[in-house]
Every structure is written in structure tokens, then in C-alpha cells.
Amino acid sequence: xxxxxxxxxxxxxxxxxxxxxxxxxxxxxxxxxxxxxxxxxxxxxxxxxxxxxxxxxxxxxxxxxxxxxxxxxxxxxxxxxxxxxxxxxxxxxxxxxxxxxxxxxxxxxxxxxxxxxxxxxxxxxxxxxxxxxxxxxxxxxxxxxxxxxxxxxxxxxxxxxxxxxxxxxxxxxxxxxxxxxxxxxxxxx
Amino acid sequence: xxxxxxxxxxxxxxxxxxxxxxxxxxxxxxxxxxxxxxxxxxxxxxxxxxxxxxxxxxxxxxxxxxxxxxxxxxxxxxxxxxxxxxxxxxxxxxxxxxxxxxxxxxxxxxxxxxxxxxxxxxxxxxxxxxxxxxxxxxxxxxxxxxxxxxxxxxxxxxxxxxxxxxxxxxxxxxxxxxxxxxxxx
Numbered sequence: 001x002x003x004x005x006x007x008x009x010x011x012x013x014x015x016x017x018x019x020x021x022x023x024x025x026x027x028x029x030x031x032x033x034x035x036x037x038x039x040x041x042x043x044x045x046x047x048x049x050x051x052x053x054x055x056x057x058x059x060x061x062x063x064x065x066x067x068x069x070x071x072x073x074x075x076x077x078x079x080x081x082x083x084x085x086x087x088x089x090x091x092x093x094x095x096x097x098x099x100x101x102x103x104x105x106x107x108x109x110x111x112x113x114x115x116x117x118x119x120x121x122x123x124x125x126x127x128x129x130x131x132x133x134x135x136x137x138x139x140x141x142x143x144x145x146x147x148x149x150x151x152x153x154x155x156x157x158x159x160x161x162x163x164x165x166x167x168x169x170x171x172x173x174x175x176x177x178x179x180x181x182x183x184x185x186x187x188x189x
Numbered sequence: 190x191x192x193x194x195x196x197x198x199x200x201x202x203x204x205x206x207x208x209x210x211x212x213x214x215x216x217x218x219x220x221x222x223x224x225x226x227x228x229x230x231x232x233x234x235x236x237x238x239x240x241x242x243x244x245x246x247x248x249x250x251x252x253x254x255x256x257x258x259x260x261x262x263x264x265x266x267x268x269x270x271x272x273x274x275x276x277x278x279x280x281x282x283x284x285x286x287x288x289x290x291x292x293x294x295x296x297x298x299x300x301x302x303x304x305x306x307x308x309x310x311x312x313x314x315x316x317x318x319x320x321x322x323x324x325x326x327x328x329x330x331x332x333x334x335x336x337x338x339x340x341x342x343x344x345x346x347x348x349x350x351x352x353x354x355x356x357x358x359x360x361x362x363x364x365x366x367x368x369x370x371x372x373x374x
Binding site: 001002003004005006007008009010011012013014015016017018019020021022027029031033035048051052053075076077088090092098099101103105115117118119120121122123124125126127129130131132133134135136137138139140141143144145146147148149150151152153154156171173181183185 | 191192193194195196197198199200201202203204205206207208209210211212213218220222224226227228236237239242244266267268279281283289290292294296306308309310311312313314315316317318320321322323324325326327328329330331332333334335336337338339341356358366368370
């Protein structure tokens with residue numbers, strides 16, 4: 001019998017360092033925002049049992065890539081990944097072409113992540129004009145990607161056939177060279 | 190000698206999804222899906238650098254209240270210096286309230302909204318119908334990180350403000366951390 005066991009951890013630190021110099025007087029302030037979290041295997045809050053990763057490449061200008069959280073994603077073991085709740089989405093834009101951004105947001109069909117029952121990553125669509133979503137700017141170099149990281153330990157529900165798709169849309173900057181890393185962590189129930 | 194201020198920053202991001210395949214009594218496969226970026230932002234105003242940093246821990250914010258941040262004029266840093274930014278590279282916001290469903294939403298302000306896509310730069314999409322449905326919801330205990338190495342422009346009086354609005358969940362106990370990195374030019 002084959003079983004699969006997914007878990008995750010993240011270690012994220014962002015630090016601003018501010019030095020004041022005034023003759024012999026020196027001040028030094030560090031503002032550190034730090035999160036170190038381990039998510040054991042499970043379906044309770046604070047845990048995950050479903051993980052999906054992909055490096056996308058050679059994506060055309062203005063193309064749309066859909067992520068159907070209920071049916072279409074398969075992992076490196078060939079297993080279909082079905083998310084009932086999503087706790088984290090990380091998108092790293094790896095293209096270095098100037099202005100070649102990505103939009104990450106609810107897909108127009110069965111949009112995932114819009115606020116409902118006080119859970120969501122993006123607002124409800126007031127005028128149904130599909131202008132939710134966040135921008136991930138281009139990388140400056142291979143080691144300096146544009147980044148967008150969404151994290152909600154409670155989990156944002158993915159309703160099968162109703163609210164289960166988000167998309168990544170490429171800018172119109174010429175060239176089928178858009179590429180990004182995407183990691184999705186969540187729970188199957 | 191006049192005081193001088195030198196601001197720098199760094200980001201260390203590592204997120205790992207681990208998958209183990211088990212057949213019978215033994216693990217027969219293991220995958221580590223690691224997304225990682227370690228970035229040093231030296232002092233300066235060119236891409237890849239910063240020279241402005243703003244941090245605040247907000248607390249005791251009322252239900253349904255809105256707090257605005259004007260990146261051009263109203264923020265002061267830990268040394269009391271006005272923190273006027275021309276470009277923003279990084280926004281980190283962490284909802285530190287733990288009450289169930291007590292989200293906060295970070296969004297371009299209704300007046301002089303910062304960060305909507307313009308000139309192919311932004312943190313949020315443009316507002317198609319002018320109905321203010323851009324923004325980022327952060328659930329209790331959650332966070333959001335934006336990092337744009339090339340920066341998102343701040344335009345004085347035109348596109349320089351973001352807001353954080355709290356959910357209607359009862360209690361004047363909303364709180365969050367906000368860290369903003371950027372450049373003065």
C-alpha cells in the first residue's frame with residue numbers, strides 16, 4: 001500500500017537596519033519581522049497535508065495559467081492534489097525583463113480566494129469586473145526575484161466547481177520567456 | 190557634525206513543502222520543494238537598494254476602523270525622521286490578532302491610492318470600475334509579503350497612500366506589524 005505524507009515549514013525574516021551617525025555618537029536600530037513555522041501533517045488549523053510546487057517557464061506574453069485547486073494539479077509523485085483549504089501561496093517571478101510583471105488573483109471562472117464568510121485572500125468583486133489580484137514585479141537578477149507570499153493559518157476555502165481556481169496572468173511584455181516558481185500549501189479537508 | 194542616517198535591509202525567505210511516499214513499512218521517496226530567496230538591499234537609490242525603512246506595530250485598533258499611511262509626508266522612522274519614499278520595494282504586513290475571522294485588509298487608499306498598476310508597476314491591479322475592490326486580506330495570524338526589486342513609484346498627492354481596515358469582529362484589539370522598505374529617489 002502506498003501512502004503520501006505532506007508537511008511543510010517556513011522560515012521568513014525581513015530586517016531593516018538603520019544606522020545613525022553623529023560625530024562619535026552612533027545609533028543602530030533593527031526592525032526584524034520573523035516567522036518560523038512548522039506545519040505538521042494533518043487537516044487541523046496549523047497543519048497541512050497537501051503541497052504543490054511547480055516551476056513554470058516559457059509562458060507567453062499576456063497568457064493566463066490556471067491553478068484549479070480541486071482537480072488539475074499533480075505533484076512530483078503523479079498524485080492529484082485536491083485542496084479544500086489553502087494556507088499559503090508563494091509566487092516568485094523569475095523573469096528579469098523590465099516591467100514583465102505577473103498578476104496573481106481569482107480566476108474569472110469559479111474564482112478562488114475572494115472574501116466570503118470572512119475568509120479570503122482578495123476582496124469580493126464589488127462590480128463583478130474582475131479587478132482583484134496582486135502584482136509580482138520582475139526579478140532584478142537570478143537571485144533577486146519579485147516575490148508575493150500569502151499566508152493564512154486558518155485556511156481559505158476552495159469550493160469544488162465554485163471557488164477553486166486562481167490564475168497567474170503574464171504582462172504583455174514581448175517574449176515567451178515568463179517564468180515563475182509557485183508553491184501552494186493547504187489541506188485536503 | 191550633522192547626523193546622517195544609513196538604512197539597509199535584507200530578506201531571508203525559505204518555504205519548504207516536504208512530501209514523503211510510503212510503501213509498506215518504508216519510505217520509498219521524499220521530495221523537498223524549497224522556495225528560497227536571500228536578498229541583501231544595500232543603501233542607495235538604485236534598483237536592488239533601499240535607503241528608507243518604516244516599521245510600526247499598531248495595536249488597540251477598533252473594529253471596522255481604517256488607518257492610513259501616507260508614504261510621502263506623514264511617516265516618521267525610529268529616529269524621528271520623516272520617511273518620505275519615492276519608490277517602495279517591499280511591504281510586509283502581519284496580522285497579530287488571533288481572534289477568529291478578525292481579518293485586516295491592506296489596500297490602496299480611496300484618496301491618492303498607492304500601488305495600483307500604472308506604467309507596468311504596482312502591487313495591485315488597476316481599479317477597473319473605480320469601486321475600490323483591490324486589496325489584500327490577511328486573516329488572523331497571517332501575513333502578506335510583497336517584494337518588487339525594481340520598486341513601485343510613489344507620487345506625491347496622487348498615488349502615495351495605503352490603508353488598513355479592520356474587520357467588524359468586535360473588540361478594540363486589532364493589531365498588526367507593518368514594515369515598508371523603499372527609496373527616496
